[in-house]
Amino acid sequence: MRSTSGLGWHLIRGWALLVYVFMFLPVAVVVLLSFNDSQFGSFPMTGLSFRWFVELWENEAILRAFETSIVLCLLTSIISTTLGVLASLALVRYRVPGANAISTLLIAPILVPEVVLAVALLLFLNFLGIHKSFALLLFGHVIFTLPFVILVVQARLVSIRREIEEAAMSLGANPVQTFFQITLPLMLPAVLAGALFAFTISFDDITGTLFWKPGGVETIPTQIFAMLRNSISPEINALGTVMIVMTVGLPLLGVAVARRLAQRSGG
Amino acid sequence: MSVEAREARQPWILLSPALTAVGLLLFVPLIFIVVYSFWLRTASGADQVGFFLDNWQEALTDRFYRDILISTLRIAAITTLVCALMGYPAAYFIARSRGNKAILLLMLMLPFWISYIIRTMSWINILGVSGALNTFLMWTGLVSEPIQMLYNEPTVILGLVHFLLPFMILNVYVSLDGIDMTLEEAATSLGANRWEAFLQVTLPLSLPGLAAGGLLCFVLGAGTYITPLVLGGPSDAMFANLVFEAIITQLNWPLGSALSLMLLAVLGLLVAIYNRYLGMAQLMKGLG
Numbered sequence: 001m002r003s004t005s006g007l008g009w010h011l012i013r014g015w016a017l018l019v020y021v022f023m024f025l026p027v028a029v030v031v032l033l034s035f036n037d038s039q040f041g042s043f044p045m046t047g048l049s050f051r052w053f054v055e056l057w058e059n060e061a062i063l064r065a066f067e068t069s070i071v072l073c074l075l076t077s078i079i080s081t082t083l084g085v086l087a088s089l090a091l092v093r094y095r096v097p098g099a100n101a102i103s104t105l106l107i108a109p110i111l112v113p114e115v116v117l118a119v120a121l122l123l124f125l126n127f128l129g130i131h132k133s134f135a136l137l138l139f140g141h142v143i144f145t146l147p148f149v150i151l152v153v154q155a156r157l158v159s160i161r162r163e164i165e166e167a168a169m170s171l172g173a174n175p176v177q178t179f180f181q182i183t184l185p186l187m188l189p190a191v192l193a194g195a196l197f198a199f200t201i202s203f204d205d206i207t208g209t210l211f212w213k214p215g216g217v218e219t220i221p222t223q224i225f226a227m228l229r230n231s232i233s234p235e236i237n238a239l240g241t242v243m244i245v246m247t248v249g250l251p252l253l254g255v256a257v258a259r260r261l262a263q264r265s266g267g
Numbered sequence: 268m269s270v271e272a273r274e275a276r277q278p279w280i281l282l283s284p285a286l287t288a289v290g291l292l293l294f295v296p297l298i299f300i301v302v303y304s305f306w307l308r309t310a311s312g313a314d315q316v317g318f319f320l321d322n323w324q325e326a327l328t329d330r331f332y333r334d335i336l337i338s339t340l341r342i343a344a345i346t347t348l349v350c351a352l353m354g355y356p357a358a359y360f361i362a363r364s365r366g367n368k369a370i371l372l373l374m375l376m377l378p379f380w381i382s383y384i385i386r387t388m389s390w391i392n393i394l395g396v397s398g399a400l401n402t403f404l405m406w407t408g409l410v411s412e413p414i415q416m417l418y419n420e421p422t423v424i425l426g427l428v429h430f431l432l433p434f435m436i437l438n439v440y441v442s443l444d445g446i447d448m449t450l451e452e453a454a455t456s457l458g459a460n461r462w463e464a465f466l467q468v469t470l471p472l473s474l475p476g477l478a479a480g481g482l483l484c485f486v487l488g489a490g491t492y493i494t495p496l497v498l499g500g501p502s503d504a505m506f507a508n509l510v511f512e513a514i515i516t517q518l519n520w521p522l523g524s525a526l527s528l529m530l531l532a533v534l535g536l537l538v539a540i541y542n543r544y545l546g547m548a549q550l551m552k553g554l555g
Contacts, residue, residue, distance in 0.1 A: 006461070008461060009363075011356075012359055012360050015353075015356040015357065015360070016356060016361070019353055019354070019356075019357040019432070019436075020357075020374065022353070022432075023375070023378040023432065023433075024377075024378065025393070026389035026390055026393050026429065027381055027385070027386065027389055029389060029392045029393060029399055030385060030389045033392055043398065082284075083284045083285040084285065086281040086282070086284060087281060087285035087286070089281050090277075090278035090279070090282045091278075093278075094277065094278035094281075096278045096279075096282070102282065102286070104547060105289060106285055106286070106289055108293060109289065109293050112293065112297070112531065112535075113486065113489070113490030113507070113530055113531060113534055114490060115492060115507040115510050115511070115527065115530065116297075116490075116510075116527045116528070116530060116531045117293065117296075119300060119510060119514055119523055119524065119527040120293070120297045120299065120300045120527070121292060121293075121296050122514070123296065123299060123300055123303055123520055123524065124295060124296035124300070125296075139292055140292075142288065142292070143288060143289065143292040143293055146288060146289070150285070200380060203382075204383055204384075206383065206493055207490075207491070207492070207493060210511070210515070211511075211514065211515065221382060221383075224382075224384050224385065225384055225493070225496075225497075228388055228391075228497060232391050232392065232395065236388065240382070240385040240388070240389070243381075243382045243385055247380045247381055247382055248380055248381060251380055
């Protein structure tokens with residue numbers, strides 16, 4: 001009897017299907033309701049309309065939050081990826097004494113509950129004179145995303161063969177030329193994957209952000225959170241739809257670009 | 268400087284920015300809040316530097332904090348159990364499926380990428396007074412008035428399960444995928460039936476993945492304060508909500524430090540036990 005037949009397998013498949021429905025249904029309802037013509041962000045559907053997306057576009061507070069989010073995530077992504085790539089190179093490419101301990105240290109920010117990280121950082125930087133500000137947000141997002149970048153980049157770096165670099169060197173390239181002409185292009189998919197990961201995690205963060213953000217400054221998630229205080233408005237559903245498209249679309253785009261790059265570099 | 272010495276220094280130059288960041292933005296701040304937890308907030312609103320045990324006494328002996336800590340651990344435990352029960356068969360299906368595993372996994376990762384706050388609030392659209400379920404029940408005539416299904420402990424657990432399930436499935440999947448399928452076939456050919464083969468071969472071999480997923484679900488679940496704020500009622504506060512209250516609302520930073528450290532100690536103990544018996548490598552496999 002093959003492993004994918006029989007009653008047991010059918011039950012498992014049915015169960016898995018239900019799990020997928022459980023994961024997707026609420027999200028699908030958000031998207032559906034964002035096109036609802038009704039005044040209220042709820043059922044019944046009274047007709048299809050794009051009006052909530054138009055209102056979203058005209059909502060100053062949301063546009064400002066969007067701008068803050070994008071600037072914050074871009075900066076976080078750049079800094080985190082730079083730090084993460086350098087550290088990953090050291091861990092993968094060199095024999096570092098105590099490499100395991102160092103790895104654990106570097107991923108410690110995700111082993112500590114985010115609330116505790118948020119409190120510690122807020123209190124310490126405040127003590128140093130850095131009060132709730134964009135800078136504090138940036139520090140927080142960098143330290144929180146760094147472990148993810150290191151995990152992702154390290155996993156991909158392992159697969160780049162050292163012999164290719166050695167060949168370049170033996171053919172007369174100096175270390176700097178080798179890095180920029182051989183290593184960096186080979187690493188690019190890993191670097192992009194890390195940057196994308198950092199961006200997405202930073203874009204989605206709310207737990208730490210609520211501790212670090214100064215009054216009056218909102219990112220998209222904290223803006224949604226603030227809007228939820230009243231009631232669920234159709235605008236929230238529309239904003240949710242935009243975020244779903246962004247957070248799902250970006251990684252998919254990233255995967256596609258990485259594939260493209262990998263193919264071109266003769267993978 | 269000799270070539271060897273320069274070679275030996277290079278990795279440290281590459282590591283130093285990241286290590287400095289983790290040191291200054293995580294470890295020093297953690298040590299700092301240990302010190303801060305012994306300071307005292309005075310009536311004037313200023314924090315008095317010194318060595319006071321008041322915050323620790325309050326945090327450790329007040330029944331209010333203890334009760335919420337226990338209910339937080341209970342909520343995290345139930346969430347983890349539900350994630351395991353829902354996630355294991357789903358991970359097994361993906362690992363043993365003859366279809367396109369990459370697509371099945373990607374489908375699972377999609378909700379993982381979707382914003383946590385959106386996924387949490389999406390349940391209001393389903394369970395709210397004018398949500399999908401109530402609309403459906405009214406339409407069928409089963410109820411005449413909408414039922415308030417939200418803002419209680421079960422909905423907090425529901426939100427957490429929805430948030431954490433992908434972590435569980437991914438970890439179990441990684442571990443199941445690494446098991447040689449011929450082992451199970453060998454067991455059946457030696458006379459075990461499918462169920463026995465699963466119980467005695469596959470399940471034990473996949474336990475590390477289950478444990479890694481469980482740890483992640485528990486620790487992430489126990490550290491959340493957003494889900495109870497969105498989907499819970501006034502009495503469904505979790506321990507992280509107390510930290511948020513103390514730090515952001517009451518501005519009692521010394522007490523907030525003590526409460527944060529309590530949460531860190533409880534969850535850190537779990538991570539340490541896990542690390543002692545299973546090691547961090549399994550966890551990294553699932554995250555990477």
